[in-house]
Amino acid sequence: MKTGAGDRPPSALESALTHAVLVLATAFALYPVLWVVALAFSGERTPTANALPLPQAPTLDHFRAVVGTTRATPDGGSMWLFGRQLANSVAVALATAAVGVAIAIPAAYALARFRFVGKERGVRALLVTQMFPTVATAVPLYLLLDALGLLDSRTGLTLCYASTSVPFAIFQLRAAFEAIPPDLEEAAMVDGATRLQAFVRVVLPAARPAIAVTALFAFMSAYNEFILAATLLGREETFTLPVVLQRFVGEYSAELDKFAAGALVVSLPVMALFYLAQRHLVAGLTAGGVKG
Secondary structure, three states: OOOOOOOOOOOHHHHHHHHHHHHHHHHHHHHHHHHHHHHHHOOOOOOOOOOOOOOOOOOOHHHHHHHOOEEEOOOOOEEEHHHHHHHHHHHHHHHHHHHHHHHHHHHHHHHHHOOOOOHHHHHHHHHHHOOOOHHHHHHHHHHHHHHHOOOOOHHHHHHHHHHHHHHHHHHHHHHHHHOOOHHHHHHHHHOOOOHHHHHHHHHHHHOHHHHHHHHHHHHHHHHHOOHHHHHHOOOHHHOOHHHHHHOOEOOOOEOHHHHHHHHHHHHHHHHHHHHHOHHHHHHHHOOOOOOO
16 A cells, blocks of 8 residues: 555655754744843843843842832831732733633623524624724723723723623634534433533533633733723822833833843743643634534
């Protein structure tokens, strides 16, 4: 039996070229990150440009300056300002992911399984909401939160972020639920389970990778968002980390060393979350790609 050309193992030259391309692509992606690391750990104000960026006169002073930021309190004490700002970012991002996924799961399941009046129009309306940039909604959201008394608060910012994460989460989870065969639910209901029990015990466990990835993307979008946070927050103790980083780059000066150190610190929670959820990433991103 002859082996097709597509079934033969790659030659040594093909394997070498493939690895060379992968190495070059990885280097291209990591090169800017190396410069950020060099700036963050370098003791010199402006490191000398080199093909391979390395920290010059390595120091941790920039990290201490960023992480150790404090502020005096009205009672005469001091508050760890950076810790408060980090807590703001993490709390808002976690709440956004939780609210977005909690609303999107039943909505996406209904769109995937049931037929009802206005279904297609509702899907198109959700799609339309994704066409507007964040900056277009800044002023209306500012006026609404001001009227509700939620301006300059984590609750108001969470509501704004959740309003943008819900449509994306619905589209992502709808595809995941459509990829789960309805026969599984029907078999559970034949065995005596209700529709709700079949949904909780059969559908949700099968869609867990997609739910994890959707929550991760909702977390990252809220954690990294800057425009709304800079518009809706006015006090330093309510700032999120992207707003904090922006203050190191002013109109007439730029503290790039502190900016780089802050960027590395800010990326740590997302890196940790990616590490914890890595086993769900591939399965969740491909959920809905093959139906049946």
